[in-house]
Amino acid sequence: MKNQVRIFSPATVANVACGFDVLGFCLDSIGDEMVIRKTSEKGIKITKIEGYDLPFETEKNVAGVSALAMYQDLNPDCGFEIEIYKNIKPGSGIGSSSASAAGSVFGINELLGKPLSKSELTKYAIKGERLASQSEHADNLAPAIYGGFTLVKSCNPVQILELPTPPDLFATIIHPQIEIKTSQARAILPKQVDLKDAITQWANVGSLVHALHTDDYGLLRAALVDVIIEPHRKELIPHFDELKKQVLNSGALGCGISGSGPSVFALSKGKNFAEKVAESMTSIYSDTDIAFEVHVSKINTEGIKLI
Numbered sequence: 001m002k003n004q005v006r007i008f009s010p011a012t013v014a015n016v017a018c019g020f021d022v023l024g025f026c027l028d029s030i031g032d033e034m035v036i037r038k039t040s041e042k043g044i045k046i047t048k049i050e051g052y053d054l055p056f057e058t059e060k061n062v063a064g065v066s067a068l069a070m071y072q073d074l075n076p077d078c079g080f081e082i083e084i085y086k087n088i089k090p091g092s093g094i095g096s097s098s099a100s101a102a103g104s105v106f107g108i109n110e111l112l113g114k115p116l117s118k119s120e121l122t123k124y125a126i127k128g129e130r131l132a133s134q135s136e137h138a139d140n141l142a143p144a145i146y147g148g149f150t151l152v153k154s155c156n157p158v159q160i161l162e163l164p165t166p167p168d169l170f171a172t173i174i175h176p177q178i179e180i181k182t183s184q185a186r187a188i189l190p191k192q193v194d195l196k197d198a199i200t201q202w203a204n205v206g207s208l209v210h211a212l213h214t215d216d217y218g219l220l221r222a223a224l225v226d227v228i229i230e231p232h233r234k235e236l237i238p239h240f241d242e243l244k245k246q247v248l249n250s251g252a253l254g255c256g257i258s259g260s261g262p263s264v265f266a267l268s269k270g271k272n273f274a275e276k277v278a279e280s281m282t283s284i285y286s287d288t289d290i291a292f293e294v295h296v297s298k299i300n301t302e303g304i305k306l307i
């Protein structure tokens, strides 16, 4: 059996406009790399972190926390070292903590001969995600682990539905280089919502799921609307309204906040539109003094993988 694996743990977009805490999809071109190694000494150690300044203490690192939860339950007769090569900036809104939390449990599972299912890996990864956001949600973890579009039916017990990916769908992401902590972006949300808004939102979620099943890009366009969360969180993202207007004018099917922000995503039919959207995003933020990155990505239907 292998003693070491190197993995690619992808960035993800959670919420997908209307599906707060339940919908997500997986990106192709952005992600972290991690190396997980078996050791004769028992326990979980984080031995290397490159890219960003994150804690080495196992209990304070999301990758360490998810690995420990799995390790304590499985109690194997070996230990594991984790190296993290972080490309996804923490607090960027494209699933940085989820990539780490999913990566460690995926890697350990590979080294133990895959005793756990994707759903069990998600259960342990949720423990790491909880450290970062102070709440249990799996809408970034599920697409990282399963690939494609996912719907989190329930976190406890974990029940993830894999949704189809229409073949021509492309994502464009702008990541303004400011940090928004998920816990902060959750704290500003209202505890109650209007029934009228709830009806609009669940009609949109149902329509989005149907659109993915039927490759109905027109319905997808109509469904990519968030009337509950975006009105509050957009205040945290400079130039959001202007950005969204330009993105939709460029032909995107829809545009919204990626996870808890500050990244903003758009979905388009075909790579040409996705690239036009990237130009619009670039032109809006080029007029500001905020540094930013723009990515165009296929939807990654494979998810986390060995490299």
Ligand code: HSE
Binding pocket: 014, 015, 020, 021, 022, 133, 137, 139, 140, 182, 185, 186, 259, 260
């Ligand atoms: N659904 C989560 C949120 C994703 O929007 O707060 C970020 O972790």
